[in-house]
Amino acid sequence: MFFYNYKLIKKHGVFMGTLVLLMCVLALPAKHVHAADAAIYPMYQRAVDFPQGDLSRLAQVLRKAQAGEEITIGFLGGSITEGRGAANVQDCYVSQVYKWWYEAFPYAQINVINAGVGGTSSYLGVHRVDAELLVHKPDLVFMEFAVNDTFSEFCMNSYENLIRKILMSESNPALVLLFATNAVGDSSQAVQAALGQYYNLPMISYGKAVTPEVEAGSFTWFQIAEDIVHPNNMGHSIFAGLITTYLESIYAKLDTIEINAEHLQQYELPAPVTMQVYQDAHIENAATITPLEVLGYDVYNFNYHFSDNWYSMQDGSYISFIVEASNIGILYQRTVEGTFGQYDVYIDDQYVKTLDGNYIEYYGTETEAEELFASPDGSKAYHVIKIVKNPASVNTDFVIIGLLVS
Numbered sequence: 001m002f003f004y005n006y007k008l009i010k011k012h013g014v015f016m017g018t019l020v021l022l023m024c025v026l027a028l029p030a031k032h033v034h035a036a037d038a039a040i041y042p043m044y045q046r047a048v049d050f051p052q053g054d055l056s057r058l059a060q061v062l063r064k065a066q067a068g069e070e071i072t073i074g075f076l077g078g079s080i081t082e083g084r085g086a087a088n089v090q091d092c093y094v095s096q097v098y099k100w101w102y103e104a105f106p107y108a109q110i111n112v113i114n115a116g117v118g119g120t121s122s123y124l125g126v127h128r129v130d131a132e133l134l135v136h137k138p139d140l141v142f143m144e145f146a147v148n149d150t151f152s153e154f155c156m157n158s159y160e161n162l163i164r165k166i167l168m169s170e171s172n173p174a175l176v177l178l179f180a181t182n183a184v185g186d187s188s189q190a191v192q193a194a195l196g197q198y199y200n201l202p203m204i205s206y207g208k209a210v211t212p213e214v215e216a217g218s219f220t221w222f223q224i225a226e227d228i229v230h231p232n233n234m235g236h237s238i239f240a241g242l243i244t245t246y247l248e249s250i251y252a253k254l255d256t257i258e259i260n261a262e263h264l265q266q267y268e269l270p271a272p273v274t275m276q277v278y279q280d281a282h283i284e285n286a287a288t289i290t291p292l293e294v295l296g297y298d299v300y301n302f303n304y305h306f307s308d309n310w311y312s313m314q315d316g317s318y319i320s321f322i323v324e325a326s327n328i329g330i331l332y333q334r335t336v337e338g339t340f341g342q343y344d345v346y347i348d349d350q351y352v353k354t355l356d357g358n359y360i361e362y363y364g365t366e367t368e369a370e371e372l373f374a375s376p377d378g379s380k381a382y383h384v385i386k387i388v389k390n391p392a393s394v395n396t397d398f399v400i401i402g403l404l405v406s
Contacts, residue, residue, distance in 0.1 A: 047209040047242045048249075050193060053202040055250060056263045057174030061139045062251050068107035073098070074115060074133045074173070076125055076162075077144030080180050080239075081116030085230030093231070096240035097142075100247065113138060117305050117367065121148040123158040124331065124369040127281040127404045129165060137171035142243070146179040146187040146207070147229060153274070154371070156191050161278035163199055164269055172265055174202075180239070181207030183221045183228040198270060204246055206231075206239045277327050277378050281406035284323065286310055289403065292320040292384065302399045303333060303367060310400040312343075312389070317396065320386040321403060326375040328385060329404030334359045334366045341395040346386045347373050354390055357398050369404060 064071050075081050075094045083092030090096075098112045115132045117124070122145040133141065143162070149155040166175050177196045179189040187207050196203045214221050221228075224235035231239060250257070286299040286308035296317025297310045310319060328347065332355055334340065340357025352372050359366060373383065385403065389396060 043209040043213065043238075044242060044245050046212065047205050048203070048246055049208060050203040050205075051197055051200075053196070054200040054260060054263055055202065055257050056260045057172065058140065058176070058202060058250060059254055059257045059259060060264055061174050062247070062254055064139065065101065065105040065108040065110070066254075068105070070109040070111070071101075071139045072111040072113065072136055072171075073101065074113040074136065074138035074141040075144070076115045076129060076133055076141060077178070077180075078116060078120050078148040079118030080147065080230060081114065081142075081144045082118050083114070083116065083236075084118055085226040085232050086236045087233055091233045091236055093236040093239040093243070096237065097243050097247075100240075100244040104247075104251075111136075116144075119148065119366045120369060121145055121150075121158070122155060122162050123329070123371065124367070124404070126158050126162040126165060126278045127283050127329070127331075127369075127406070129162060130282060134166070134169045134171070137169075138173045139171060140174045140176070141166050142176050142178055144178040144180055146189045146192055147182055149188040149192065151188055151191060155188060156195070157274040158278060159188075159192055160195050160272060160274050161276060161281070163195060163201070164272065164276065165279060165281075167199070167269060168266065176243075177201055177203045178239075178243070179203065179205040179207055180231075181205075181211060183225065185211045195273065198273065202246075204242055206242060209242055210235075210238060275378060277374070278406045281327075281404065283331065283402040284321075284405050285402040289321060289323070292322050293386075294319045297400075300399075303401050305367065306331070306401045309333075309402070312341075312398045312400075313396055315396050316389060317398075318386060318388040319400070320384060322382060322384050323403065323405050324380055324382050325373075325405045326378050326380045327371065327404075327406045328373040328383060329369060329371040330355070330385075330387075331367060331369045331401040331404055333357065333399035333401060334368050336360065339395055340397045340399075341393040342390040343393070343398050344388050344390050345372055346388070347383055349384070349386075355387075355398075357395070367401065371404070 061071055083089060086092035094114045101110045113133055113136050179187055181187045189207055193203055213219060224231060226232045296314030297312045297319050300309055300311040301307045302309045302311055334357055338358050343355050345352045
């Protein structure tokens with residue numbers, strides 16, 4: 001998570017709204033310039049081709065900035081939001097959107113929270129949003145989990161819980177949903193956009209903007225991305241340009257936007273579509289919970305996003321906890337280096353699953369969040385979780401980042 005003020009990273013140059021898309025055009029081969037130039041406006045039109053949503057809270061944020069007040073903007077998502085693929089922090093879409101706010105409203109104090117964590121889904125997001133984002137009382141939140149979430153009831157549940165958690169938080173923030181994509185156009189946008197429409201939220205789709213251009217040959221995927229998932233500088237600029245162009249369009253009609261005064265405060269949300277089991281979701285780590293039993297684990301800051309981890313390097317190691325919860329998950333570290341071990345999880349003396357600290361991908365390490373237990377009726381009870389090295393595991397190393405409890 002990054003909390004920064006643009007004054008610390010200000011660079012010379014111009015970045016305003018749709019001009020960012022023109023910057024992308026300039027980076028294309030000459031033969032593609034006219035095609036891409038003509039596609040700029042259709043790209044934006046496709047990106048926002050959703051029902052408009054309730055703009056009351058977003059309009060209020062823009063009015064606060066216009067009046068020179070302090071506003072806090074939060075970004076919650078995976079590695080794209082974290083800035084993966086951008087050459088520098090200034091090049092990621094979050095920083096570029098921040099720059100738009102700073103330059104558009106020079107008399108306002110603009111704070112930005114970047115709570116992007118690579119390789120994570122809305123399931124982990126709903127457990128960390130309070131401590132990493134909502135504690136800062138944001139006025140506006142952009143949320144991006146379309147690539148890392150799957151088409152599953154499980155992810156639909158955590159994503160809806162996250163929407164409701166943000167909308168009902170103390171600062172009554174505006175919420176804008178963002179939908180990224182990958183090289184083959186895969187994302188969970190359809191499920192997430194349906195929930196966005198149900199909650200009457202503004203939405204912007206990077207996937208709807210760029211995928212047709214790639215298919216039409218206006219540019220290739222690898223001209224806008226460093227790999228099959230992560231935008232490069234050009235891709236981040238396109239993403240930022242879609243967002244800032246949208247903000248400019250709302251700002252241009254600010255005086256004509258119909259405001260629902262009730263929605264500026266806490267209001268009754270529509271009935272939930274899925275079970276609401278994550279409203280008090282949080283992460284327990286070595287700083288917040290004491291093991292019931294422990295052998296062979298040391299407290300260590302192994303993960304740079306999450307501190308106070310438990311690290312095992314000993315054969316025969318085990319650790320156990322007692323928690324009151326209706327849902328229990330685990331956050332642990334995985335690596336491609338093949339040096340981590342396999343550990344068995346038991347809940348109330350019943351075997352649940354084996355966690356493998358190794359995985360086969362092209363990234364070096366991954367923060368893995370897995371649900372271990374879900375109460376059928378959502379009721380809370382005390383449960384004992386025990387994590388034991390699998391007897392057949394050759395390697396002993398294993399990192400427990402935290403327990404996911406709700």
